[in-house]
Amino acid sequence: MLKINQLLFPKRFQLLKTFGLTFLVFSFIVRVCLYFFSLNYIDFSIINLIKIFGIGLFYDIGSLLYFLALYAIYLLLIPTKLYGSKFDKIITKFSYGLFLFITIFSFLAEIPFWQEYQRRFNFIAVDYLLYTYEVIENIHQSFPLPLLIGLIIFILILSIRFAKKRNAYKQVFNNSDSFKTKLIPTSIILLVLALFHFNIKNTQAENFKNINENELAKSGLYSFFAAYKSNELNFKDFYNTIPSTENYAIIRDLIKANNDSLITNKKDIKRFVTNTGEEQKPNVIFIGLESLNARFMERFGNDKNWTPAIDSIAKESILFTNLYATGTRTIRGMEAISLAIPPTPGRSIVKRENNDNLFTIGEIFKEKGYTRTFIYGGDGHFDNMTKYFSYNGFDIVDRKKPHRLKEKLPTKRVRIEDNEVSFENAWAACDGDVFKKLLEVADKQYKSKQPFFNFMMTSSNHHPYSFPKGVITSDEKTRENAVKYADKSFEEFFEKAKNKPWFKNTVFVVISDHCAYSAGRTEINVKNHHIPAFIFNLKNKTPQEIDKLSSQIDVFPTLFGYLNWSYNTNVFGTDISKMTTKDERAFIGNHRKVGLLKPNKLLILETQKHHSTYQWNKKENKLTPIQTDSVFLKETISYYQSAYELFKNGGLKIDPKK
Structure with missing residues (x-):
């Protein structure tokens, strides 16, 4: 066991190992906090609890690998003669401090984000990152900023002292590990990272019927970058579709009211609405x-x-x-x-x-x-x-x-x-x-x-x-x-x-x-x-x-x-006042999932070309899975496929010269 440890973590890699342990401990603590915040929203069971923390650990390790890979490449490439040099110490101490700061800040930020949205970092966090003034001011006005900064610095100092007590700095700077010795752990980190990056998706953490449990099983940092990559989704790549001709035949029939006249025979929804009576222009x-x-x-x-x-x-x-x-x-x-x-x-x-x-x-x-x-x-x-x-x-x-x-x-x-x-x-x-x-x-x-x-x-x-x-x-x-x-x-x-x-x-x-x-x-x-x-x-x-x-x-x-x-x-x-009972419907979505709501049922389109249909009990706000009606499915697809296509192909554009 000792030999395996030395093989995977030679002396030159002891600070990397210490950061990994620190990261996983912080991840665990944050997940515990979020779990307690969600007790009123989850379907508690021992099995689900074990699964949440097991899946969570897997995604935390995946997130950690991105940090480790950067430092491992540096450790691999720097020659032995520069170990402990001024250059080496500056790079190592700065990188370790920076990685710790990012980790501590992101974990602390997850707690108020969860309290506001009951979610791990998602597309909202990605959007907010672009508006630093508003976000920083919001943090300043929501929390005592000196206390927040002080807390980050305090945790940062404790983390660095923990590394020093483990003699991680000394071992990193005082050793003679060869390129071959460093190649083994670096190769393992890069290989596992590659397998994780190209084969694991954030949605694979969603193994529960309860959305809060799905979110608890995720890693905040990994969810953030997954949201960044999926900020705009190609409908045809991710969702069920129907042939174009059939789609526009369905949508044109769905949106055309009795007082409407379709203007063209093309694949669009342009129409003329006729209302009787004297026009009012308030x-x-x-x-x-x-x-x-x-x-x-x-x-x-x-x-x-x-x-x-x-x-x-x-x-x-x-x-x-x-x-x-x-x-x-x-x-x-x-x-x-x-x-x-x-x-x-x-x-x-x-x-x-x-x-x-x-x-x-x-x-x-x-x-x-x-x-x-x-x-x-x-x-x-x-x-x-x-x-x-x-x-x-x-x-x-x-x-x-x-x-x-x-x-x-x-x-x-x-x-x-x-x-x-x-x-x-x-x-x-x-x-x-x-x-x-x-x-x-x-x-x-x-x-x-x-x-x-x-x-x-x-x-x-x-x-x-x-x-x-x-x-x-x-x-x-x-x-x-x-x-x-x-x-x-x-x-x-x-x-x-x-x-x-x-x-x-x-x-x-x-x-x-x-x-x-x-x-x-x-x-x-x-x-x-x-x-x-x-x-x-x-x-x-x-x-x-x-x-x-x-x-x-x-x-x-x-x-x-x-x-x-x-x-x-x-x-x-369409005009609600002219709706008949069969016309009633509403559209609801949450970034990746979009649904068509009828008076007693809901159909949700999901990525990976999946869909789910539910009986909806409005009084109890209860959704019960039911078998999908093919007509209802095509209707739902048609609304969303048409909306996507018409925006992407310019079908919603006007001539600015007119």
Whole structure:
């Protein structure tokens, strides 16, 4: 045994061995912590516990190999005469410290990430890495930064002292191991790494029915890089497909309503929608509510009085009580609402290449003579929002950073200035300030005598849940208080808006972008896609509730129906008010898995060309596996395959010259 140890870890490799032990111990501790955080969400059993930690150890070793390989190559190549030299000591100590810092930081970061998303690092973490200012500010505002830095330094010092107590540094610098001696462990590390890298996928850790147990079995670092590689998925490579001709025959039949006329015989969804009656052209203000679950509202069972203002306005509106968000992020909500399209797997279209000059709902407003403006309290550079909306015809009002003032856009851009902001956090100015800006923008637009469409996103109901002091009874940073502040800002906006000359001729569309607390026992938690959506201040429309199963993508086509608009369209959404029972459906997804929800069943398309079908008990939010109906499968494939193909081949584009 001693000889094998010396063969695998000669003296020159003792620091490498020590780092490996340290890494695996940290990995184990983090997994234990996350396991305890998830006790209320997992299906506990001793067998599953052993499997989670066994699979987890396997993936931790795989992640560790990437670090070991880098240092092993250095150890192999440096000649014996340089052992212990100044150069060798600098490289070794710096590399060891750097690797330890990355390891400690990533493991500590996993804990708040898990608490927020109930997931290992995924595509959200990849996206956030691109926006260092917002992320660092969020960390600073969420946690005591000196304490966090101190904790990292403390663990770093302990880890280095552990290495010194094992005499790892001395053995690395004071030995005469030959190239041949070093070649054996280096070759083994590189060989095992190659086998792991080319044959093991992150999804192979998913051996449980419970999503939380699947995530616990993964390695955070490995999941991060797996998410980076899969940020955009080729639908045809990863999902079930059907022949192109059959696909477009199905989708054209699915989306064509009785009042629609398909324009071409081509492989597209272009059609003309006819509505009877006199066209109305009120101003339209869309308010996107950040992370507002339906169950935060009294109407949907909340008895804690979180949203009295939102509930009050909803009672006076056309309220859609059975409507679902397509995804779990703001840019998914923006994609669904603005493009009226099912969520294509991978990253949102808002962040993809070639997403300019698309047929958005803004084109329908443009056809009717409206101005179009996107209003956001943060820097719209985040998640590519500014470019997406600007290159699709919207003027921009946002809190752009000073170093981006010279950034050129094809439409107008107005900055929310410092003197207009009473409070802001890492993400944006508080909702109250943004609503004030919205009122100011609407006042100016009203004077122009041209109808306007404003697309505004709130943000205060987002971690770190910070807001101005004294607005609500408690200043504590909690989800409940963030929701209450968002509701209070909503109330103050409407109190002021009702006194404006443009109010009587303005319709307000209010939709949540997605739900908070998207974690659950299943891969897609249907309940955590249920969101509030309503249309307020429609002329000649009595407040009512519509309980038809529907999607974010349907709200604006429904508004256009209420306004008696006839128009050309290239969107997937349909008019909810005209839906029959057989038309009811919603689209939900979570980056890799996308599903079609019907009133009593759900079909999920998965990578590796797999799919699953479930009976859905809405009352208990319970999914029970059932046999797949081939018609239902083709319908689901057609929606998502068409959405993917039309975006990729330019079928959703418009002619910018027209």
